[in-house]
Amino acid sequence: MRLGIVTRLCFPALLLSGLPACKEEGPQPPSASDIRRAESLLPASAELRARYERSCMACHAAIDSKAPLTGSVAQWKPRIDKGMALLVKHAMEGFNAMPPKGLCADCSEADMRALIVFMSQEKEERK
Ligand code: HEC
Numbered sequence: 061m062r063l064g065i066v067t068r069l070c071f072p073a074l075l076l077s078g079l080p081a082c083k084e085e086g087p088q089p090p091s092a093s094d095i096r097r098a099e100s101l102l103p104a105s106a107e108l109r110a111r112y113e114r115s116c117m118a119c120h121a122a123i124d125s126k127a128p129l130t131g132s133v134a135q136w137k138p139r140i141d142k143g144m145a146l147l148v149k150h151a152m153e154g155f156n157a158m159p160p161k162g163l164c165a166d167c168s169e170a171d172m173r174a175l176i177v178f179m180s181q182e183k184e185e186r187k
Contacts, residue, residue, distance in 0.1 A: 094132050095129070098120065101130050101183075115161075115163045128180075148176065151176060162175075
C-alpha cells in the first residue's frame with residue numbers, strides 16, 4: 061500500500077526530472093560549417109529548387125530561426141525518427157514556429173516530402 065503511494069508520487073516526478081535529461085541529449089548547436097553547408101545546398105530539381113529558395117531556405121538555412129538546418133543530418137535525425145508521415149503532416153499544417161506549408165502556398169504534399177528528404181540529407185546539388 062505504502063509502496064503504491066510512493067510510486068504514484070514518484071512517477072510524475074520522474075517524468076519531470078527526465079525532461080531536462082532529454083534536452084541534453086538533443087543535437088549540438090550548429091557550427092559555422094553547418095551554416096555554410098546549409099547555405100550552399102540546393103535541390104537538384106529546378107522546380108523544387110525554386111520552391112525551396114523562396115520558402116524553406118529562409119528559415120532552414122538560417123542559424124537564428126531555430127529550424128533544423130538543411131544538410132545537418134544530426135539535427136534532422138530526431139525529426140526523421142518521428143516518421144516521414146508525421147513530418148509531412150507537420151510541414152503541411154505547421155508545427156510550433158514552423159508555419160503551415162512553410163509559407164510555400166503552391167507546395168503539394170509530394171513537394172513537402174521531397175523537400176524534407178532533401179533538407180535532411182548531407183549531400184545534394186551544390187550551387
Ligand atoms: C518561417 C520559417 C520557416 C519556414 C519558411 C519553413 N520552416 Fe520548417 N521549421 C521552422 C522551424 C522554426 C522549425 C522547428 C519547429 C520546432 O521544432 O519547434 C521547423 C521545422 C520543420 C520540420 C520538422 C517538423 C517536426 O515535426 O519536427 C519540417 C519537416 C519542416 N520544418 C519542413 C519545412 C519545409 C518543407 C519548408 C518549405 C516548404 C519549411 N519547413 C519552411 C521554420 C520554418
